[in-house]
Amino acid sequence: MKMLIAGGGTGGHLFPGVAVAEEVLSRKAGNEVLFVGTRRGLEARVIPRLGHPIEYVEVSGLKGTGLGRRLGGFAQLPGALMQSMAAVRRFDPDVAVGVGGYASGPAIMAAWMLGVPCALLEQNSVPGVTNRILSRFAQSVFTTFPVAAGHFPPGKVQPLGNPIRKQLLANFLDSGAGPSEFTVLVLGGSQGAHGLNLRVADAVARLKDQPVRWVHQAGGKDAEELRRRYAECGAAAEVHEFIEDMSAAYRQASLVLCRAGASTLAEVMVAKKPSVLVPFPFATDNHQELNARVLEEAEAAIVLLEGELDGLRLAEVVDELRQDPSRLAHMARAAGRLGRPEAAREVVDACEAMASR
Numbered sequence: 001m002k003m004l005i006a007g008g009g010t011g012g013h014l015f016p017g018v019a020v021a022e023e024v025l026s027r028k029a030g031n032e033v034l035f036v037g038t039r040r041g042l043e044a045r046v047i048p049r050l051g052h053p054i055e056y057v058e059v060s061g062l063k064g065t066g067l068g069r070r071l072g073g074f075a076q077l078p079g080a081l082m083q084s085m086a087a088v089r090r091f092d093p094d095v096a097v098g099v100g101g102y103a104s105g106p107a108i109m110a111a112w113m114l115g116v117p118c119a120l121l122e123q124n125s126v127p128g129v130t131n132r133i134l135s136r137f138a139q140s141v142f143t144t145f146p147v148a149a150g151h152f153p154p155g156k157v158q159p160l161g162n163p164i165r166k167q168l169l170a171n172f173l174d175s176g177a178g179p180s181e182f183t184v185l186v187l188g189g190s191q192g193a194h195g196l197n198l199r200v201a202d203a204v205a206r207l208k209d210q211p212v213r214w215v216h217q218a219g220g221k222d223a224e225e226l227r228r229r230y231a232e233c234g235a236a237a238e239v240h241e242f243i244e245d246m247s248a249a250y251r252q253a254s255l256v257l258c259r260a261g262a263s264t265l266a267e268v269m270v271a272k273k274p275s276v277l278v279p280f281p282f283a284t285d286n287h288q289e290l291n292a293r294v295l296e297e298a299e300a301a302i303v304l305l306e307g308e309l310d311g312l313r314l315a316e317v318v319d320e321l322r323q324d325p326s327r328l329a330h331m332a333r334a335a336g337r338l339g340r341p342e343a344a345r346e347v348v349d350a351c352e353a354m355a356s357r
Helices: 011-027 043-050 067-091 104-113 129-134 146-151 166-173 194-206 219-233 246-251 262-270 284-297 311-322 325-338 343-356
Strands: 002-006 032-037 054-056 095-098 118-122 140-143 183-187 213-217 237-240 255-258 275-277 301-303
Touching: 002 011, 002 067, 002 104, 011 032, 011 043, 011 118, 011 166, 011 262, 011 343, 032 043, 032 067, 043 054, 054 067, 067 104, 095 104, 095 129, 095 343, 104 118, 104 129, 118 129, 118 343, 140 146, 140 343, 166 246, 166 262, 194 213, 194 219, 194 311, 213 219, 219 237, 246 262, 255 262, 255 311, 262 275, 262 284, 262 325, 275 284, 275 311, 284 301, 284 325
Parallel strands: 002 032, 002 095, 032 054, 095 118, 118 140, 183 213, 183 255, 213 237, 255 275, 275 301
Antiparallel strands: none
């Protein structure tokens, strides 16, 4: 099977596509995958490093930008569609999968116009405008959250979960002893982490005398400042710009403190970790808060809104959980019940069935 995977921009869109690509390529010798993205998106750095082929189109966003940029985005669409059609013709895929992001729109439309069966991955509880439009042309829409189904044409939705990378799947089956000390793993996400980083730094200082170890993925902009602050207060904290081995990081965590992007939540659920979620307040359609509320209702997470949050409140929540192992265990079990470790396999099964038809 030859699969075209279109979109990206952020890790939340891109990494489910990477998980699907891993599944396709591991199934049968001769299977092929081609990514289509933009040079500005995360895919331009990640996909070549992973060794997957990628072609680029020139396209930008249409929503949430100024009038000038929006008009410029519309002006790019015809060219992006022609670039996408050329890529589809060269690769000649059996199926095309849109993962969201700018490049997904013209690439999936081009594939549909050329008679290629198309499917969409919708990671969030509230779909983006691109997927809502493309769902009229796609044969299937694979969703993570059941509430997303209401935004798509009836009969097309398959609630298969959000695919995650193979390196993280071992955590779902892991029944080892767990961390030897109470460890908080802080993940800011690929966007919008600065406000969370500042509140975490304040909480760390307030809990410096408690037996808490912090592992903080802070991004490049805040890392040095956080290292300085943690050193000054003598906290047991390590700071990383980026954590390469996320599987090990989850395994060593007692609690995950993070944003509420769908891909991060999928990993947290498959890793069976209790979490404190601070949704990014400027996410499109407030989808991060809606994502987080699903875990909160299942008693797998505590949701704290950034506008109402300070270091003192965050420190109180973390310390309360540290002193309540039974609640942490309950939250971990609830997260595991929500996890879908077979999502990538089931998505590729469905795509193979589409291609065979």
